[in-house]
Amino acid sequence: MPPGPRSGAPRRATGSTERPGRRYSWESSLPTTPRSVRCRATAKGSLECGGVGRAEQNTPFRCGRCGADVPASTDGHYRNHCPHCLWSRHVDDTPGDRSANCAGLMEPTGLVDKGGKGWQIVHRCTVCGQRQPNRVVREGESPDDLDLLLYLRWL
Incomplete structure (x- = not known):
C-alpha cells in the first residue's frame, strides 16, 4: 500500500485494473470521508494524495x-x-488532519496558555472522551465570546 497522506511523499499510481470501476488496487483502502484525503492526477499520469489544505479547513x-x-x-x-x-x-x-471518524460534539472544559500559540480552549469529546486544545480567536469578523472564555477554568 502507498504511503499515508501525512508522510509528505506523493503517492505514485502503479496499480492494477483487476476490479471494474477501480483504476488501482489500493483505492479500496482510501478513507471514504472527503475531508481526509484529496487526490489529483499529475501531468505525468501519477496520482498525488495529501491532507486537506488550510483554505479548505477554514470554511463557514x-x-x-x-x-x-x-x-x-x-x-x-x-x-x-x-x-x-x-x-x-x-x-x-x-x-488539522480532519481524519477523525467520531464526529461527536466537544465540550469546552478549560483554558490553557501555550507560549507561542496563546490561549487555547481545551475541548473534551462527549462521545469518545478525547481532549484537544484549540486556539482562541481574539480578532477578526467573529471573535470568541470573552465572557464565556473567562467562565472556563484555567488548567
Missing part, C-alpha cells in the same frame, strides 16, 4: 450545539469551534 459552518452560523476565521488561522457557545466537533485525530 453551522454549530452542532447552538445552531449558530459560524463564519470562516479572518485572523489568519482556521476556526474549529463556535464563537457563541465555544463548543466544537470532533473532526481531528491530530490538530
Whole structure:
C-alpha cells in the first residue's frame, strides 16, 4: 500500500485494473470521508494524495450545539469551534488532519496558555472522551465570546 497522506511523499499510481470501476488496487483502502484525503492526477499520469489544505479547513459552518452560523476565521488561522457557545466537533485525530471518524460534539472544559500559540480552549469529546486544545480567536469578523472564555477554568 502507498504511503499515508501525512508522510509528505506523493503517492505514485502503479496499480492494477483487476476490479471494474477501480483504476488501482489500493483505492479500496482510501478513507471514504472527503475531508481526509484529496487526490489529483499529475501531468505525468501519477496520482498525488495529501491532507486537506488550510483554505479548505477554514470554511463557514453551522454549530452542532447552538445552531449558530459560524463564519470562516479572518485572523489568519482556521476556526474549529463556535464563537457563541465555544463548543466544537470532533473532526481531528491530530490538530488539522480532519481524519477523525467520531464526529461527536466537544465540550469546552478549560483554558490553557501555550507560549507561542496563546490561549487555547481545551475541548473534551462527549462521545469518545478525547481532549484537544484549540486556539482562541481574539480578532477578526467573529471573535470568541470573552465572557464565556473567562467562565472556563484555567488548567
